[in-house]
Amino acid sequence: MTLALIAAAALAAAAPPATQEMPGMDHSQMQHEAAPTPPQAGQAMADMPGMDMPGMDMSQPMTGAYGPYAMSREASGTSWQPDASTHEGVHIVRGPWKLMLHGLINAVYDRQDGPRGGEKGFVSGMLMAMAQRPVGEAGTLQMRVMLSPEPPMGPNGYPLLLATGETADGRTPLVDRQHPHDLFMELSAAYSRKLSPQDSLFVYAGLPGEPAFGPPAFMHRQSVMDSPEAPISHHWLDSTHISFGVVTLGAVHGDWKLEASRYNGREPDQHRYDIETGALDSTAARLSWNPTPKLALQTSWAEEVSPEQLEPGVNQRKLSASAIYTVPFRERGWWSSTAAWGRRSSQGVDLDAWVLESALKPDADWTFFARAERVENDELVAAVAGRHGPAFTVGKVSAGAIRDWPVAAHVKLGLGALYAFDFVPSALRSAYGDDPRGGMVFARLKIA
Numbered sequence: 001m002t003l004a005l006i007a008a009a010a011l012a013a014a015a016p017p018a019t020q021e022m023p024g025m026d027h028s029q030m031q032h033e034a035a036p037t038p039p040q041a042g043q044a045m046a047d048m049p050g051m052d053m054p055g056m057d058m059s060q061p062m063t064g065a066y067g068p069y070a071m072s073r074e075a076s077g078t079s080w081q082p083d084a085s086t087h088e089g090v091h092i093v094r095g096p097w098k099l100m101l102h103g104l105i106n107a108v109y110d111r112q113d114g115p116r117g118g119e120k121g122f123v124s125g126m127l128m129a130m131a132q133r134p135v136g137e138a139g140t141l142q143m144r145v146m147l148s149p150e151p152p153m154g155p156n157g158y159p160l161l162l163a164t165g166e167t168a169d170g171r172t173p174l175v176d177r178q179h180p181h182d183l184f185m186e187l188s189a190a191y192s193r194k195l196s197p198q199d200s201l202f203v204y205a206g207l208p209g210e211p212a213f214g215p216p217a218f219m220h221r222q223s224v225m226d227s228p229e230a231p232i233s234h235h236w237l238d239s240t241h242i243s244f245g246v247v248t249l250g251a252v253h254g255d256w257k258l259e260a261s262r263y264n265g266r267e268p269d270q271h272r273y274d275i276e277t278g279a280l281d282s283t284a285a286r287l288s289w290n291p292t293p294k295l296a297l298q299t300s301w302a303e304e305v306s307p308e309q310l311e312p313g314v315n316q317r318k319l320s321a322s323a324i325y326t327v328p329f330r331e332r333g334w335w336s337s338t339a340a341w342g343r344r345s346s347q348g349v350d351l352d353a354w355v356l357e358s359a360l361k362p363d364a365d366w367t368f369f370a371r372a373e374r375v376e377n378d379e380l381v382a383a384v385a386g387r388h389g390p391a392f393t394v395g396k397v398s399a400g401a402i403r404d405w406p407v408a409a410h411v412k413l414g415l416g417a418l419y420a421f422d423f424v425p426s427a428l429r430s431a432y433g434d435d436p437r438g439g440m441v442f443a444r445l446k447i448a
């Protein structure tokens with residue numbers, strides 16, 4: 001209840017647009033969220049007022065790193081999102097290099113109610129730098145660095161009811177907490193070679209990197225990236241986004257992509273500042289199809305060898321399917337939604353997760369986001385310490401909003417809040433209380 005009030009107060013405080021006009025600031029520059037689709041992309045960006053950075057040459061359209069299509073199609077790892085997606089960030093062309101900088105940092109106060117709840121202030125987010133250049137007639141090289149500000153929050157992460165996965169100390173699993181992400185979330189390189197105006201082959205390698213499984217990782221998924229709250233379905237759909245050792249080979253034909261990865265299937269351990277190594281013992285494959293510029297579909301499969309640090313020798317099979325639908329909204333806004341299903345199978349038990357999430361940005365100032373999840377989880381109550389127990393079907397509905405103000409060239413400050421309702425079966429009521437809820441208020445800086 002108190003949280004609801006805090007959330008309401010924060011939103012109310014965020015609401016009055018005190019002074020929208022920053023002196024010397026071209027407002028349209030802050031809304032630089034081009035969704036380039038060739039062949040107009042280069043022209044659209046050249047027409048953008050305020051985009052006069054030195055060395056900038058917008059005469060050629062930005063194309064993807066893995067194939068001959070709009071760069072806006074590419075999300076985390078080698079995953080695809082709709083071409084109509086927006087990439088907020090700074091894009092610079094310098095000689096043969098295209099440089100891109102994306103990032104956001106959240107300062108969050110989190111409170112989860114009930115016997116299994118807790119409260120904590122923490123910092124989350126990501127910073128990503130990409131450099132891309134042509135190599136020869138038909139080749140493209142891309143390098144990416146993605147860093148996380150999360151390790152300082154401590155190895156036990158932050159309270160988040162119904163979230164499970166990974167460990168804080170190497171002995172006990174994290175339950176009702178979200179683990180921090182590793183400082184190095186991605187250090188990768190990719191080379192693609194165009195075979196025709198429609199076709200390409202690519203190779204991607206990362207230490208760490210993201211194998212060909214699932215939808216784009218949540219912090220890169222437009223339908224949820226403005227929320228600082230990790231999904232409780234993370235370890236079904238997209239937790240492999242930090243895999244310490246990945247090699248992916250893929251082929252693109254028009255709006256289709258088929259790719260396969262060999263990767264180190266071990267989840268990151270509790271040491272969040274290091275780079276781990278291990279055999280590329282696990283396999284993933286993904287088929288992606290973008291039938292229209294507004295829609296991205298994928299289905300994927302993974303066979304993971306001993307993913308969980310606390311359950312050595314226990315393998316896991318994962319399946320996923322997802323659809324992302326993104327459309328422009330009014331002049332400068334957008335609306336993006338994702339429906340996803342993921343299954344983890346281990347030792348004869350199948351556990352499913354369902355996710356529906358949506359974010360709407362009606363204008364430059366506001367973003368609204370909501371998510372509903374239903375997850376079958378057998379880690380909420382351990383049979384013996386560190387061992388999975390009975391499976392329970394739990395659910396969560398979370399919604400929030402953020403109001404942004406431009407504070408500098410390419411930087412905006414946002415104030416936001418979210419509130420979540422958790423749903424547990426009667427067998428878990430004594431553990432969670434009758435009406436478990438949680439909420440967060442947050443301030444963020446975003447490169448825009």
Ligand SMILES: [Cu+2]
Nearest residue numbers: 181234239241
């Ligand atoms: Cu993660």
